Amino acid sequence: MVDWIPLKRWLFTTNHKDIGILYLFTSLYFFVTAGLFALTFRFQLAIPSNTFLQPDEYNQLVTTHGLLMLLWVITPLGAAFANYFVPIQIGARDMAFPRLNALSYWVYLASGMLALSSYFAGGGTADWGWTTYAPLNTVEFSPAVGGSMMGLALMLLMASSIVSTVNFLVTIFRLRAPGMSLMRLPLFTWGWIFTSLLMLWAFPAFVSALSLLVADRAFGTVFFTSSQGGPLLWDHMFWFFGHPEVYVLLLPGFAIVGDLLSTFSRRPLYAKKIIIPCLAIASILSFTVWAHHMFMTGISQSLLEAFNVTTELISIPFAIIVIAYIFTLRGGSIRFTTPMLFAVGALGLFIIGGVTGVFNSSVALDTAFRGTFWVVGHFHYTIVGGGLTGLFGGLYYWFPKLTGRMYSERLGKIHFAIYMIGFNLLYFPMHLLYDMPRRIFTYDASTGWGPINLLITIGGFTFGISQLIMFANLLWSARRGPAADKDPWGGYSLEWGIPSPPPEFNFPEGVPVISASGVTFRPLTLAMANGGQAMADGGHANGSHAYVSHEDEFGEEHWSHWPIAVAAGAGIALWGLLMGLPALFLGTGVLAAALVGWGRESLRGRSEVPVEATGEKWPFDRLENLSLGMWIFVFGEIAFFGTLFGAFVFLRMNSPLTGFVWPRPGEVHNIFWGGFNTIVLLTSGLTMVFALTFARRGSYRGLQASLVATFALGVFFMVNKAFEWNELFTNGFTFSTSSASSIYYVLTGVHGAHVVAGLTALVYLMVKALKAGSVKQASGAVEIFGIYWGMVDDPDRGGREHAGVARRARDPGHRISPGDFHFSRVHAWAIRPASRRGLRGHLAHNRRSAVHRIALLRGDAASRFASVGDEEIGRQVSARGRGRRNRGRNRGARRDRHHLGEPCLPSTHRLRRWGQHPERKRHRASGARVGVRRGRLCARERWPRNLRKLE
């Protein structure tokens, strides 16, 4: 018999630690793959006129080496540690959205498989370099299907990252343990905050660039072939993403370096309160330096000189951080363990990379450096030297925590020595080749580049072999290494106070409460879904206070089929988009089924991991987790649409220069129906506001009617849009007519896709409203959808106007900017923070958590309210509630009592009838029975498995 439990666990887990492990193994797999690619082409370059590789093979290897290393290795390796340790470092029991977390991983894996399979798609994969310069990336010059598949893989990966970003930001801002103020967070968590923010803003920009590219390749639009767009459009869009991406790669490893230097020199991190603002400044500045990649494109010199200055400025915060890191060592007692060596190495290499970066900021020096091995040397020093070296330090540092075993220090130090020798042999000589173009597959001996290239290749193989030592060391030690203490380093972040490996819910002693005097634990105020108070230690009951580590745990809360199914569906569908209809239909079917399954699971309220909700939430203490998540997502979407509008502005402004006459409003077709359509969609925003109002007031009919009206208006909008597209197509205004038609179709099409996604979510919402016993219960979901819909129904107005087809474009002075992307006031009013709905709104919202259900059954009023976030308020309110009931004033409560004996379920004042009771519908849906318990008539939950076992 095959033992299915481990397999099931790894496939269906939503535990952040398991997902971290999955990320770790997958990213290291891609590391080995992309590393072997690099060794292959370094072998080719070792001697002049080598014929080991064909040019197209070489180009594909160079391209995929870059893409894989940057996007599928370094960031996910950081994500591995972030998944595993950020929730622990902030004192949480899991991520805010565990299933979304699993989804991020599986989508990441699917995108990676798509990327690798593009090699076999016929004609090879993308061979245009990781920067994907236009118009080499268009079908005319790179017709291979593999290129398109790589584009789709990149989009899928970006989707994964954006989901993950939302999840991490909500987690870090909303789930911190009591006393864990932002300034107490370890630097790694801080680094991950900024990494996430950068991803949130930079990655959507890349998605929009890829959207245009895929539209060009698949639908024949003309963004990168027309002279209005062309290469410079890609350059701007790509590098707007590309430079923040550099810091996405750097920051996780670089932040780990700070923690390591502090831990191993036994000193608090020097000037942490300056380092963090410096990280913030650098993150903001990173969006203002992109044109330093375009110094030679011949665009406005004054603009380029401005970018020269911003690029110099961005080195200042990093210089301050470096100095702060170095001053951390002062007065310390430095222990040169392997992680510390890697941290020291990373800092040293980063200093070299930072210094050569100042050279690159010079618009004049770039006449030599642009496109040469100098640049290759520079960015490997920063990204591999500063980023990856730091991450390897983190791998050694956390290895005892991940496995409970210690690696071999001796082998670790040997690895470090060979690593540093190999690294510097590999990358330093590249600075000497500042006249050798990058990405050439061969060169003549007469160039004189031969000896240096041979040296580089030797360094490359040395560097590669050194990683084998690490893998051997870690793999062997994971099984056979000596048992490690739970805190072998004297670490100061929370993960070192818990067992290795940590139990399922991280903190066996209860909730960590952080204060200036250190950390104390208090018992979890919430019982957990898989156990009673005895289970508050986060593991299975096993005698007194013993627990079983999470290696053997597989709680039901950490289990969902749907993330992997969604990812598989999406991956297969995208593969089928290029490779054939059967796969497309199969993938779409799987995706749809998985989404339905996911929605049903949500309706049943499963897979919600209870979290201690009394911790630090500043500055978002007035928002719900889901609302905050949706807001963050919407801000990411602003970057997405903003970049698309930026593309529009670029095309529009270039058109007079290139002699292209942009269509005047009304010239292409009658704009009346377009304008009417805009009003329709705006009206649907209004009905959505009605829906929310009705939900708050508890009007079931009003809610249903408003949702249906919203849905109908949305569908009407889409139908009208279909007619509009059809008419335009009939008139010969197609995708490939001009850059104006291209941007029109992409903007309206992308927006239409958002509307369709919104309508799908609306269906879910209507089902939820139908099933929920209480209207108010649905109001949280309505609110979240309202945030999304508020975004969708507005930009469309911008979209069509930007395409030059609608009303406002008549105004010649009007310039579209991302600032046009506003929320109407009425929306802002409608989606005000949930906390203003008062405590009851909160209650209705939180009622569904499994914890709360158990608490209700226990009749424990104080803990019932604890999930609201303030026990004190909870006690007051419950006391007040009892008083009222005692006085018999509350008819609802009396009726509850009448029906159920002691009110096991909370009575809410405005719910007059049991028919409206929040628990009723869900009870029916979940198959719960009304039964007798402890001699009282009481709505009885279906007991969670473990508790039943206990009984």
Add this chain to the structure above:
Amino acid sequence: MLKAFYGQYGYPVLVPALAPSAEQWQSLFTLYIIAAVIVGGAVFVIFFFFLARYRRKPGAAEPTDAPRVGVMADRGNPALAAILTAFLVALFFGLTLNTFALNAYLQNPPSDPNALYIDVIGFQWGWRFVYANGREAIGELRVPVVNGTCTSSVRGCWSGTVILNITSADVFHSFGIAVFKIKRDAIPGRVNQAWFVADKVGIPDTIPEYREAVRCYELCGTGHALMFADLLVLTGDNFRGWYNGG
């Protein structure tokens, strides 16, 4: 002095400076190298000094302020950060002034009535040079050497100033002459300008650095590595002979 330091060939031995633009570039680069070595070196000295000075001594007690959970973030020394910022701003200001000066030189061709204009068209995979009289060449760039007697008051001669109008016939290329430190992207639908003066007469056989001196610096497809052209700097008479169809 710098010339003595570098010898005839500049750093790092591989790239000789064979034109005024390259010499100016080298002096700017030297300035940056000096700043980098001093500043970076100072940082490394402090770094390694601290590492050596504060390494753990056997039997030493744990520092009293060893990091632990809940310790508030250290404020550090804002004045130090301000001083560092001011120092770097001053340094960058100096570097940037020099950079902008060189940039102005590289970007703006002199208004020289005797300049030679050449249209440079990159294609997959080679360079086509089209001269003002329609003369074309693929794979070799012929230019006249600088001519001291041909001042702007003299008409009908080539002063040696070469102004290139660079574009591309298909994909994104980047036109570069490493020995002159000249580079400009060749972008379809766009014309970018670059200019240089060559002051050493030679052909690839006499000056090896002129062999394949013109290269493409942006990946442009399978032939990217082979997209180069030879450089031939001719005397005025030789160039005239070729130019007029000889």
